[in-house]
Amino acid sequence: MTVRARKRREIAILATLSSLIFIFILMPIAILFVISFTSGDTMAFPPPGWSLRWYHMTFDMFMGRQQTGMVGNFSGSDRFLESLTTSIRIAFTTMVLTILIAIPAAYALVRYEFRGKGVVEQVISFPTVYPLVVLGISFLILSSLAGFTGGFWRIVFAHIVITVSFVVRNCVASLRGVSRSFEEGAATLGAGPVRAFVEIVLPPIRSGLAAGMLLAFILSFNEFTASFFLYSSSTLPFSMWMYTQASNDLNPVIFALSTVFIVLNILLILLVERISGRDGPSV
Amino acid sequence: MTPQARKRNAPYLLLAPAGVLFLAIAVSALMMVRLSFGEKTLEWESWTLANYRALSEGVFVTGFIRTLRLAVIATALVLLLSLPVSLLYARVTSRMVKRLILFIILLPLFINQLLQSYGWISLLGPTGIVNNLLVGSGIVARPLRLLYTETGVIIAMVQLALPLAVLPISSALRNIPASYEEAAAILGAPRLRVLWEIVVPLARPGLWAAFLLVSSFNISAFVLPLLLGGGRVTTVPMLIREQMGPLLNWPQGAALAVVLVLLTLLVQRIAGLQRRGGTRT
Numbered sequence: 122m123t124v125r126a127r128k129r130r131e132i133a134i135l136a137t138l139s140s141l142i143f144i145f146i147l148m149p150i151a152i153l154f155v156i157s158f159t160s161g162d163t164m165a166f167p168p169p170g171w172s173l174r175w176y177h178m179t180f181d182m183f184m185g186r187q188q189t190g191m192v193g194n195f196s197g198s199d200r201f202l203e204s205l206t207t208s209i210r211i212a213f214t215t216m217v218l219t220i221l222i223a224i225p226a227a228y229a230l231v232r233y234e235f236r237g238k239g240v241v242e243q244v245i246s247f248p249t250v251y252p253l254v255v256l257g258i259s260f261l262i263l264s265s266l267a268g269f270t271g272g273f274w275r276i277v278f279a280h281i282v283i284t285v286s287f288v289v290r291n292c293v294a295s296l297r298g299v300s301r302s303f304e305e306g307a308a309t310l311g312a313g314p315v316r317a318f319v320e321i322v323l324p325p326i327r328s329g330l331a332a333g334m335l336l337a338f339i340l341s342f343n344e345f346t347a348s349f350f351l352y353s354s355s356t357l358p359f360s361m362w363m364y365t366q367a368s369n370d371l372n373p374v375i376f377a378l379s380t381v382f383i384v385l386n387i388l389l390i391l392l393v394e395r396i397s398g399r400d401g402p403s404v
Numbered sequence: 405m406t407p408q409a410r411k412r413n414a415p416y417l418l419l420a421p422a423g424v425l426f427l428a429i430a431v432s433a434l435m436m437v438r439l440s441f442g443e444k445t446l447e448w449e450s451w452t453l454a455n456y457r458a459l460s461e462g463v464f465v466t467g468f469i470r471t472l473r474l475a476v477i478a479t480a481l482v483l484l485l486s487l488p489v490s491l492l493y494a495r496v497t498s499r500m501v502k503r504l505i506l507f508i509i510l511l512p513l514f515i516n517q518l519l520q521s522y523g524w525i526s527l528l529g530p531t532g533i534v535n536n537l538l539v540g541s542g543i544v545a546r547p548l549r550l551l552y553t554e555t556g557v558i559i560a561m562v563q564l565a566l567p568l569a570v571l572p573i574s575s576a577l578r579n580i581p582a583s584y585e586e587a588a589a590i591l592g593a594p595r596l597r598v599l600w601e602i603v604v605p606l607a608r609p610g611l612w613a614a615f616l617l618v619s620s621f622n623i624s625a626f627v628l629p630l631l632l633g634g635g636r637v638t639t640v641p642m643l644i645r646e647q648m649g650p651l652l653n654w655p656q657g658a659a660l661a662v663v664l665v666l667l668t669l670l671v672q673r674i675a676g677l678q679r680r681g682g683t684r685t
Contacts (some may be wrong), residue, residue, distance in 0.1 A: 126600025
């Protein structure tokens with residue numbers, strides 16, 4: 122067998138094995154989609170028949186209409202919209218604060234040589250291996266010690282910690298693409314460092330930053346573990362609402378809702394991929 | 405300030421916001437450590453080693469062993485399964501296919517783990533697709549108990565953690581010159597032997613980076629044992645939750661958390677040493 126034929130056969134074998142693995146990876150996501158169209162009241166597979174009834178229910182929940190004919194203990198639209206707005210507010214605040222922390226940090230890492238740079242780089246990537254359970258309970262301990270019991274800000278802080286390494290890395294990658302000589306040119310022409318940054322450095326990295334921000338938004342919106350320890354009765358994030366509902370009764374409306382959110386999520390990820398260009402998000 | 409001084413201080417000023425954030429993490433971690441030496445109800449006034457002594461009790465020891473067992477099995481499976489995908493990702497030249505693979509691989513990372521767990525609950529249940537297939541094809545006589553067992557948690561861990569392994573491994577594989585493998589192939593080495601003796605050792609730094617991410621993820625997995633363990637798969641994060649929540653014994657929870665962090669640091673240390681060793685060869 123020639124080297125080329127061998128190579129082709131090898132790619133074929135790899136592709137077959139990989140496809141099986143892809144099916145495995147996508148299975149739990151795909152099954153939500155399939156079962157959300159069931160006509161039955163349980164998540165049995167295969168479904169007894171097909172219907173859109175769970176989507177009607179989901180639609181009503183989005184419209185804030187009270188549910189009639191609920192299954193089991195499902196209390197329907199109770200706090201659904203509220204938890205959704207809470208999560209969006211948390212994710213938005215996290216996104217804005219994270220990028221405000223990440224841009225200057227990334228700029229320092231790309232443009233300057235300074236003492237302790239190696240340590241800083243290590244510290245910034247530390248949250249990727251810091252257990253979320255520990256993050257959750259240590260913030261819980263700190264906030265209760267400070268007499269601070271509102272859920273909103275402590276969840277936001279935890280989410281900034283979770284997203285900041287990703288976003289800094291993303292900003293570093295974008296900033297590397299901007300030549301230092303442009304800024305030096307601007308400085309020679311009399312622009313201050315802030316003006317040079319806003320007018321020269323920022324425009325070419327806009328899309329990279331936008332991708333990083335969206336990434337932070339997605340990660341925050343979907344986060345569960347830290348929120349589990351940090352939410353309060355007045356700040357109930359969507360994940361926690363879903364968890365409480367499903368612990369009472371895991372019925373197909375949860376699957377329909379999940380499908381809606383997964384589709385929205387996929388659209389956002391595609392948007393990230395699209396704006397961040399060739400290689401997708403630099404995770 | 406002189407321009408020089410400004411230039412010298414600039415990076416520190418720029419890093420200040422991030423510094424505040426990491427200070428908060430450090431302070432909260434220290435408070436947690438302090439609490440782990442406190443007594444229940446007298447959390448901040450007392451000093452005791454009781455919470456650490458309690459860790460030798462049966463429940464906790466079993467919990468630690470279970471956590472490690474699950475993490476080791478799941479991590480080994482993840483590394484094994486990520487090899488073909490990483491190889492494919494590193495070899496494929498079409499940009500479209502590459503993006504598609506990346507998209508599939510990243511999906512579990514960005515979709516709520518809670519929702520994916522619901523997917524697994526339905527897949528692994530007694531009337532789920534997995535059991536229907538197994539029973540239908542006659543492999544087993546009656547449905548296997550997968551849901552609310554360690555096996556079920558491991559299966560889901562592998563699925564959720566796989567993305568973390570593929571990226572570092574494939575970027576390490578890309579750095580291996582194709583000529584090495586070609587030379588081995590021309591000399592008549594069988595494919596699997598080339599893979600095992602040339603590709604895997606050269607990809608070692610990537611494999612260790614993947615090991616670090618995946619094992620940290622698995623050791624501290626929370627959502628999966630919570631939803632798919634059904635209260636029976638009590639790993640350390642589950643024990644922490646029990647102490648913080650229902651039992652309201654925060655000092656004991658903090659002590660467990662300290663040990664969990666130490667475990668993570670140990671894994672990080674091992675991976676770090678091995679990775680450095682890998683680049684030397």
